[in-house]
Amino acid sequence: MGKGEETRQAILDSAVALASQVGISGLSVGSLAERTGMSKSGLFAHFGSKEEMQLAVVRATQELFLDTVMRPALREKRGLPRLRAIVANWLVWARRIRLPGGCPLAAAAHEFDGQPGPLRDEVSHALGLWRRALAEAVGKCVEAGDLRPDTPVDQVAFEINGLVLASLQDSQLFQDPESERRAMTAFDRLMSHYALNPAKE
Amino acid sequence: MGKGEETRQAILDSAVALASQVGISGLSVGSLAERTGMSKSGLFAHFGSKEEMQLAVVRATQELFLDTVMRPALREKRGLPRLRAIVANWLVWARRIRLPGGCPLAAAAHEFDGQPGPLRDEVSHALGLWRRALAEAVGKCVEAGDLRPDTPVDQVAFEINGLVLASLQDSQLFQDPESERRAMTAFDRLMSHYALNPAKE
DNA sequence: GACAGAAACGAACGTTCGTTCTATAAAGTC
DNA sequence: GACTTTATAGAACGAACGTTCGTTTCTGTC
Numbered sequence: 001m002g003k004g005e006e007t008r009q010a011i012l013d014s015a016v017a018l019a020s021q022v023g024i025s026g027l028s029v030g031s032l033a034e035r036t037g038m039s040k041s042g043l044f045a046h047f048g049s050k051e052e053m054q055l056a057v058v059r060a061t062q063e064l065f066l067d068t069v070m071r072p073a074l075r076e077k078r079g080l081p082r083l084r085a086i087v088a089n090w091l092v093w094a095r096r097i098r099l100p101g102g103c104p105l106a107a108a109a110h111e112f113d114g115q116p117g118p119l120r121d122e123v124s125h126a127l128g129l130w131r132r133a134l135a136e137a138v139g140k141c142v143e144a145g146d147l148r149p150d151t152p153v154d155q156v157a158f159e160i161n162g163l164v165l166a167s168l169q170d171s172q173l174f175q176d177p178e179s180e181r182r183a184m185t186a187f188d189r190l191m192s193h194y195a196l197n198p199a200k201e
Numbered sequence: 202m203g204k205g206e207e208t209r210q211a212i213l214d215s216a217v218a219l220a221s222q223v224g225i226s227g228l229s230v231g232s233l234a235e236r237t238g239m240s241k242s243g244l245f246a247h248f249g250s251k252e253e254m255q256l257a258v259v260r261a262t263q264e265l266f267l268d269t270v271m272r273p274a275l276r277e278k279r280g281l282p283r284l285r286a287i288v289a290n291w292l293v294w295a296r297r298i299r300l301p302g303g304c305p306l307a308a309a310a311h312e313f314d315g316q317p318g319p320l321r322d323e324v325s326h327a328l329g330l331w332r333r334a335l336a337e338a339v340g341k342c343v344e345a346g347d348l349r350p351d352t353p354v355d356q357v358a359f360e361i362n363g364l365v366l367a368s369l370q371d372s373q374l375f376q377d378p379e380s381e382r383r384a385m386t387a388f389d390r391l392m393s394h395y396a397l398n399p400a401k402e
Numbered sequence: 403g404a405c406a407g408a409a410a411c412g413a414a415c416g417t418t419c420g421t422t423c424t425a426t427a428a429a430g431t432c
Numbered sequence: 433g434a435c436t437t438t439a440t441a442g443a444a445c446g447a448a449c450g451t452t453c454g455t456t457t458c459t460g461t462c
Contacts, residue, residue, distance in 0.1 A: 003459070004409065021315035026226065029450060041452085042410035050450060101315020110311045113373040114222035114302020124374050158383050162367030166359055169366065172314040173325050182359050193394070204429065205439065230420060242422085243440040251420060 008046045011036055012060040021101035024054050024108045055122055061104045062126045068093045079144030083137045087187055090164050091180045102172040151194045209247045212237055213261040222302035225255050225309045256323055262305045263327045269294045280345030284338045288388055291365050292381045303373040352395045
């Protein structure tokens with residue numbers, strides 16, 4: 001691997017962390033150059049345009065997310081344990097890899113949802129993929145016999161997404177230390193509602 | 202009321218709509234001046250600084266939100282009907298008053314959660330107030346006998362917030378027309394879980 | 403160690419940014 | 433209608449923006 005690819009990755013690592021605080025539209029070539037100790041032009045050459053740079057940041061965030069949230073959860077037993085691990089990882093992933101401003105993708109969803117263009121498309125695509133992966137994980141719970149066969153998979157994925165969003169908002173905006181527990185409580189209640197063996201609550 | 206207050210309000214109306222698309226940090230004095238047909242300096246004089254302008258936009262959005270979501274719901278019967286109206290209004294409020302990019306406050310929560318300062322404080326305060334109002338509305342459901350006395354009020358408010366966030370994300374980012382129905386389904390299931398008269402599901 | 407290609411730099415471009423001034427026009431007061 | 437206050441416009445500021453260019457410095461290969 002050439003040295004170019006190396007520094008490009010180093011730039012992106014810095015960029016993701018910076019985007020976590022100021023947003024992806026808040027990124028500027030100058031600020032990122034200063035943060036990495038490079039010249040504006042030297043950094044710029046790696047991407048060709050600011051928009052390309054931002055797109056690269058979105059993709060890098062996506063990679064990081066999968067590495068931190070999804071892949072570790074694959075070691076859990078398929079079905080409910082794995083789904084639970086996914087949610088647990090999701091709730092803390094930004095803190096885990098030291099993104100002080102929270103998940104850049106969640107923020108990007110709000111930044112670009114009103115502005116058509118490649119960035120909006122990329123973010124929408126990334127979150128769409130993730131939602132589908134989440135719904136699939138719920139589906140596996142049905143297959144594994146953890147949830148009832150008539151479980152509305154997409155609806156459940158929707159609700160899980162919601163309780164994670166709520167938790168992230170509370171922990172980022174209010175610094176509420178209970179937000180994770182709240183989300184897991186809601187998750188467990190949701191799961192027990194569709195549980196095949198109606199465990200007592 | 203002097204003419205100053207009038208145009209100031211007109212500016213803020215435009216600003217809220219623009220912020221809906223580009224975010225509150227995406228607002229610039231120049232773009233807003235062009236949109237309102239004023240000169241940069243003429244518009245600027247109404248606020249004294251950009252930050253003061255952004256703070257005014259946050260407060261204006263808050264006012265608009267209360268007028269559109271909360272106050273109309275007060276005509277419903279106290280308790281569950283009113284809470285249900287609040288949620289229903291909340292789900293469509295941005296569309297109702299023609300904010301094409303969705304709720305500026307929800308976006309602002311993500312924009313500023315990583316950057317300490319007056320804007321972060323204002324947004325956090327506004328959303329904190331709203332959350333408390335929501336929890337209070339849930340509490341009224343308990344008082345009115347719609348929900349069980351042991352209902353965990355804050356937890357329920359947390360979950361309601363989550364399902365609204367999920368709906369707003371889906372409708373803004375994926376243009377999913379089912380997102381409202383999904384949220385109401387989740388809401389009704391949540392309510393029936395804590396219902397005093399355990400209605401059949 | 404010479405050479406070719408890639409990578410980084412420094413300077414400059416035209417714009418836009420937020421902000422400050424001074425001057426003109428409008429609104430409110432008597 | 434004159435006078436004072438308030439509101440708006442216009443010009444200009446230094447700084448930061450994204451981008452281009454030509455040059456210099458590294459890196460990997462023979």
